[in-house]
Amino acid sequence: MVQAGSIGNLFVGGTGDGSLDLAIPALDTPESLLSFANTAVDCVGRTAELAELKRFITAEWSFSWWVWTGPAGIGKSRLAVELCRYASTREWHAGFLRETDQDEFGHFQAQRPTLLVIDYAAQRSRWLSDALVLLSRQHQVFPVRVLILERDTSGEWWSVTRRVNRLEESCGVTAAMYAEPRPMSGLDRPNARALVKNMIARLAAAPLTTGQVEQVVDRAEAMDPALRPLFVQVSTIDRLSPGEERPNRDYSLRRIVARSTAWLESQVATPQSAMLAHNLRFLATTLGGMTITDYESLHPLPDTLTDLLPGVFQRLGSSVAVDDLVDGVRPDIIGELFVLDRFGAEPTVALASARMVGYAARKWPDSYRGFVERLVADHADHERLLDLLEASGDGESALSDAELAVSVIQLLGRSDHPVIRWIFDRLDAAIEEGLVEGRCRLITTARFKVANLVRLEDDALRARDLYSEALADCDPEWPEYYSLLNNRGITLCTLQCEDLATTDFSTIIGSPSAPAEVRACALNNRADILDTRGDLDGAIADRSSVLELPGTSYDRRYIALFRRALARRKQGISNEAHDDVNRILGTADIAVEQKMQALLLRAQWAFDDGNPARAQADLDEIAASYRNFESVEKKAQELRDTFTKDSSTK
Incomplete structure (x- = not known):
């Protein structure tokens, strides 16, 4: 059920060799059945995924890292626990690296093979990026693996982690990436x-x-x-x-919360103790859990909270102490619902919840923001979401209420969500209060994100208009200006207005102040238009310009090389086309999956040129690869079957 005890106090592991303090969470109580740390229920249906992760840790790399993604409840953390248990039986030092121990991560020297699991990566991205840069530069005597868990790779955290705006550092970090992020799916x-x-x-x-x-x-x-x-x-x-x-999902989740609540109330001594216990679990949940040391550091509490939370060493009943509650309500999706539902409870509970949310947002902004992002992704249509967002501000200005909400617009999933109207009402109020001007970056960012939602809803005309309205009030010195131009250009291509799109892309390309990554996007986008119009020389020139830009991601460079190879092949310049493929294969930070796609292209060319033996060698390499795009693997098998069939008929 919902775990009321602190996982932080039940970690097993420890260094044993003076290296990093890692831990493998383990819980076996009936109350913790839904926890990823529970060992009583088998990890079912993950044989193939676990085999992939075993290959990851045993590959011939000194240091490598890999991101696994998936929504709440998909089993990322449980799979990581299984991998840690497996590695530990083979003399690896393996476990989850807790936030309180992360400062040592980038500087340690492994004393034996080491596997570190990093959960909640988005709220730790700047620290994680620094650590990956340092580790990618170090020589490790023993192999080091970093398994990173997060919901998805959208948003700023993924760019920050890969250092996309610092070419030299980005190359080192990306070269150490074992494979493209691996999304997890549900069970059959x-x-x-x-x-x-x-x-x-x-x-x-x-x-x-x-x-x-x-x-x-x-x-x-x-x-x-x-x-x-x-x-x-x-x-x-x-x-x-x-x-x-x-x-019904939420009905069933609420039944679990209710049983957990009833269990907790049966363990405490008085109604006052029950109130304190529930409040502490609430606060801890809004922070993704905390340690008892974290909680101790809060004391003495602010006056607004002294009557709401227990003392550090207070016992609330015969079997419930504070350190049993500081992990909050888990799993995440249940804890998030628990927090939201408190805002719909009786007025005294709702008011207490608002006080604690405001405190959490100010005291630990990164952890709280990570919690809100996960909550919105899981419960975007909850009727109390606005109450939570209002409580997250400082209560003194409309601007502070809106700032966090702007950051989660893309997670709302639809452009007509009531939170969006509330955001713009708050921003209008902030203008009236004189806190911002009508032309400010926060408003532009909000407009940009809403326009992106509309574009994903396939309403290209409205998206174009929204991008244009945002551009009219956007300072060209703001980074959003060029992203707006680029996305409007993409939308104009959808509307078959290639000339207008080319104008937007050319504006970005011609601006020395445009970020390199956005310029690379614009160059590749303009090259696509030139390619479809038959201007292969112009398309090749734009692709080449991408490759000359400093500070671009491996994705942009890969697109430029792959599509320049296609254009050169169309022109009949086969040697130069093959040079581009070879450059892809020889570039350290281009992902394995992308290299296999380049090999597939070369194999197809070999078939077309009447050289099936050359094609077969590339297809064999694709078949032997530990990572492939599904479409590449399927097409490669089709070519192999064709080759086998042709050979048998000769």
Whole structure:
């Protein structure tokens, strides 16, 4: 169920060799069934993923890192725990690196093979980026692996982590990246059934019939079509719990919170103790959990909180102490719902919650912002989201209320979300208060993000107009100016207005103050237009200009090289086209998947040129690669089958 105890106090591991303090979380209590640290329930349906991660840690690299992504409840952290347990049995020093120990990360020398897991990477991106730069430059006697876990690779954190605006550092960091970010998917139905049966066995309950298991999986799929393991577990708990069952996600999550709340209240001594316990769990949840040391550092508390939170060493009942509560309510998606629902409780609870949210936002802005970003991604349509965002400000100005909300616009998922109207109302109020001018970067950023949502909704005309309105009030010295131009240009291409799009791209290209990455985007975009118009010389010139720009990401350079090779091939300059492919293959920071795509292109050319033996060598290399884009792997197999068929008929 919801874990009330502190995972931070139940870590097992330790250095044992004077190196980093790593820990493998472990919980086995019935109350912690939904925790990623629970070892009572097997990790079901992840054999292939675990095999990939085993290849990652055993590959012939001195240092490498890899990002795994997926939504809440997909099983990222649980899979990482399984990898750490596996590595530990093979004399690796493995575990999760806690935030309180992260300052030592970039400077340590491994005393034995070392695997570090970094969770909540987005809220730790600047520190993580610095550490990856240092580690990519160091010589390690023993292999070091860093497994990074996050919801996705959208947003600023991914650019920050890779150092995209610092070419020399970016090359080193990207060259050490084992493979492209690996998205995780949910379970298939056979594995979902297996997980249900495994949970039933662990709960010592009577086995379910085949039909009952199917009903549990059906309910899980109704809650979450992706069949994330968390919701398979939630559906199983629903089936075993008395009361009404509904295939409704939040209803089922609230039942779990209610059972956890009832358990906690049964352990405390008085209603006052229960209030303090719930408040502490609330505060800890808004920060993604904390250590007892973190909580101790808050004391003495501000006057607004002294009556809301317990003392550091206070016991709240015969079996509940403060350090049992500081990890908050987990898993994340349940804890987020717990926080939001508190704003809809009775007025005294809602007011106390608002006070604590405001304090958390000011005291630990990075951790709190990470929590809000995860919350909005999971509960964008919760009726109390606005209450939370209003409480996150300092309460003294409309501007402070709006700043955090602007940062999560893209997570709202739709341009007509009521939070967006609220954001612009708050910004209008900030203008009236004289806190900002009508032409300010925050307003421009908000407009830019809303226009991006509209573009993703396939409303190109409206998106074009929104980009244009934002540009009219945007200072050309602001970085947003060039991003607005670039995205408007892309939108104009969608509307088949290539001449107007070319004008936008050319404005960026001709500006010395445009960021290198945006200029690279504009050059590649303009080259695409020239290519479709048959101006191969112009397209090749733009691709070449991308390669001369300092401070661009490997993605931009890869696109430039790959598409310049295609253009040169069209021109009949095969030697230079092959030179571009070879340059892709020889560039350290271009991803393995991209190199395999270049090999596939070269193999296709070899087939076209009547040299199937040359093609076969490239196809064999693709087949042997540990990482491929799915489309590349599929096409390569088709070519291999064609080659085999042709050979057998001769």
